[in-house]
Amino acid sequence: MKSLTLDRSASKPSVRGGRLNFQPAAALIRCANVTPVFKTGHVKKSANVHNARFEKHFRVRCQPAQQTSEDAVLEEDFDLLGTKISELVTDLNEELKGCSIYIVGMMGSGKSTLGKMLANTLKYTSFDSDMMIEMTHEKKAVSTIFKEFGEDYFRDCESQVLKQLAPYKNLVVSTGGGAVCRPMNWSYMQQGIVVWLQGSPELLARRVAKDGLEKRPLLAVESSGDDLYGTALSKITSLLEDRTKYYENADVVVNLESLSQKDTEAGAPTAVVMYRTLLGVKAKIQATKEEREAKRNFTIENADQLKTMRTIQSPAQNE
Numbered sequence: 284m285k286s287l288t289l290d291r292s293a294s295k296p297s298v299r300g301g302r303l304n305f306q307p308a309a310a311l312i313r314c315a316n317v318t319p320v321f322k323t324g325h326v327k328k329s330a331n332v333h334n335a336r337f338e339k340h341f342r343v344r345c346q347p348a349q350q351t352s353e354d355a356v357l358e359e360d361f362d363l364l365g366t367k368i369s370e371l372v373t374d375l376n377e378e379l380k381g382c383s384i385y386i387v388g389m390m391g392s393g394k395s396t397l398g399k400m401l402a403n404t405l406k407y408t409s410f411d412s413d414m415m416i417e418m419t420h421e422k423k424a425v426s427t428i429f430k431e432f433g434e435d436y437f438r439d440c441e442s443q444v445l446k447q448l449a450p451y452k453n454l455v456v457s458t459g460g461g462a463v464c465r466p467m468n469w470s471y472m473q474q475g476i477v478v479w480l481q482g483s484p485e486l487l488a489r490r491v492a493k494d495g496l497e498k499r500p501l502l503a504v505e506s507s508g509d510d511l512y513g514t515a516l517s518k519i520t521s522l523l524e525d526r527t528k529y530y531e532n533a534d535v536v537v538n539l540e541s542l543s544q545k546d547t548e549a550g551a552p553t554a555v556v557m558y559r560t561l562l563g564v565k566a567k568i569q570a571t572k573e574e575r576e577a578k579r580n581f582t583i584e585n586a587d588q589l590k591t592m593r594t595i596q597s598p599a600q601n602e
């Protein structure tokens with residue numbers, strides 16, 4: 284299989300056979316001074332990695348970060364919101380044990396914005412996969428990389444970045460909107476807790492239209508005339524239809540809509556989104572613990588239960 288070698292000094296990335304090499308991203312990670320759970324290369328698995336893999340098979344799917352009537356109050360009262368967030372963070376710092384958080388969602392859902400705030404709050408290190416790809420490509424923008432090298436190449440870079448981040452703890456990683464579409468990327472992201480920022484196409488389109496579509500190559504291609512909102516809305520609607528099945532694999536779903544009249548257009552403020560995220564992460568950890576406990580305490584209580592269980596025959600029985 285051909286692989287990419289990205290060289291900081293090369294004007295164009297080269298493609299050659301052999302092992303994948305993505306040194307520039309590794310350098311960025313080293314600069315951030317974060318510690319890996321295990322070293323890449325000779326994989327010496329620590330107990331934490333083993334646990335992460337173990338839990339992957341017993342995931343509690345899509346823990347929704349429920350909105351409550353209290354949310355509306357918190358959107359109006361940021362002092363109270365700050366207190367609630369501090370309380371949650373104190374609890375979570377104990378329970379997370381450094382488990383990384385991966386943020387997924389469509390363009391404009393606020394992954395980069397939330398990622399920085401969340402990392403700051405949890406005292407984690409924030410990484411933005413789009414930004415890492417840009418920094419390792421002579422500071423070429425994502426849209427330029429799409430134009431010069433194509434989407435497939437960009438997706439390979441994205442997978443490489445996620446692969447390199449996977450062994451590390453204490454990270455908040457804001458992923459690219461399309462990262463969820465490659466199954467391999469899930470094996471990297473599921474080393475941590477995956478949070479989906481879910482917003483309506485209308486909300487997302489309003490946000491990206493406000494930014495302009497140029498820096499989002501999948502929207503810019505389709506851009507027609509001055510109706511940025513209409514262009515964004517139709518493309519986002521169709522992308523979301525294709526991608527929802529992938530986003531639904533997330534551990535936590537956070538609704539971006541606002542409950543307050545004044546934020547209806549823009550969506551819930553980032554601090555509120557962070558509060559919902561922390562609540563969802565806490566619920567996910569709790570649900571995983573309960574699930575594990577239930578498996579540990581599993582007992583056969585009556586004969587009916589046996590009918591629904593698969594049995595494995597020993598070789599002697601087969602003879």
Ligand SMILES: Nc1ncnc2c1ncn2[C@@H]1O[C@H](COP(=O)(O)OP(=O)(O)OP(=O)(O)O)[C@@H](O)[C@H]1O
Nearest residue numbers: 390391392393394395396460490494549551552553
């Ligand atoms: N909670 C929020 N309320 C209002 N606007 C927001 C909020 N969060 C982000 N935005 C705005 O939405 C736009 C997109 O945000 P951001 O770049 O963080 O999203 P993203 O999910 O990382 O997007 P992309 O995948 O396209 O890079 C920005 O203009 C940002 O300022």
Ligand SMILES: O=C(O)C1=C[C@@H](O)[C@@H](O)[C@H](O)C1
Nearest residue numbers: 390413425459460461499500
């Ligand atoms: O939704 C997508 O496919 C993308 C989202 C951005 O974050 C970038 O990763 C890129 O523009 C592609």
